[in-house]
Amino acid sequence: MADYTRYKTLNITRRGANDSVLDIQMRALNGKLPTAGHDGHRELTEIWRDVGADDSVRVAVLRGEGQGFSGGGDLALVQDMASDFEVRARVWKEARDLVYNVINCDKPIVSAIHGPAVGAGLVAGLLADISIAAKGAKIVDGHTRLGVAAGDHAAIVWPLLCGMAKAKYYLMLCDPVSGAEAERIGLVSLAVDEDQLLPKAYEVADRLAAGSQTAIRWTKYSLNNWLRQAGPAFDTSLALEFMGFAGPDVREGVASLRDRRQPKF
Secondary structure (H helix, E strand, C coil): CCCHHHCCCEEEEEECHHHCEEEEEECCCCCCCCCECHHHHHHHHHHHHHHHHCCCCCEEEEEECCCCCEECECHHHHHHHHHCHHHHHHHHHHHHHHHHHHHHCCCCEEEEECCEEEHHHHHHHHHCCEEEEECCCEECCCHHHHCCCCCCCHHHHHHHHHCHHHHHHHHHHCCCEEHHHHHHHCCCCEEECHHHHHHHHHHHHHHHHHCCHHHHHHHHHHHCHHHHHCHHHHHHHHHHHHHHCCCCHHHHHHHHHHHCCCCCC
């Protein structure tokens, strides 16, 4: 078994038969939403390597604490990325590894998305093998609102899940997608009433944990070759996103978020 006590921004517990389901909850450090600061971004990147290496784990469930699934990167991290090359280079590597670590983790991952879902948490939530959203969830890719290109997971998975037309609409305009609409356009696997979100996620996780592990893992590996084929598009989008963090628009994007107003680019 891996030692999960080193994770400070994730609440990690075990459940299911033989404790084979790892329950990963992103902590709401601000009391409202889980936000990815320096430590949170790094830990959300690293956890999938431990899950893959832990022979006692058959399935992982990812969820958020508090009022939503994830609130994105905190402003301190974003400001450091915009002003410090060393931070920007480090977070670029973490953002790249987060996507590939989720894709390459051999264990199936189930996400349970409620409330707002933005940023690094959303990356893992939509790349999960089975994504389940509350009907009232609010999924937002906010990159262009911040003044940077839609990198992270956007180019690698949105067109494949919901088609190019919908991907361009939501990624370029940053319009929110409800859980119900996300299911309708194929962005998530299922949408359920919020009181059924965790029961359904745990039900799916238990079914996966009880199934043939080689068959399930090899099916995941095979299907994720579609995502691996999109690797060059993802790498380009991530590079363009982080080039944007060195540009002028991100300063206005950060200021507008801090002042709670619309940006004026």
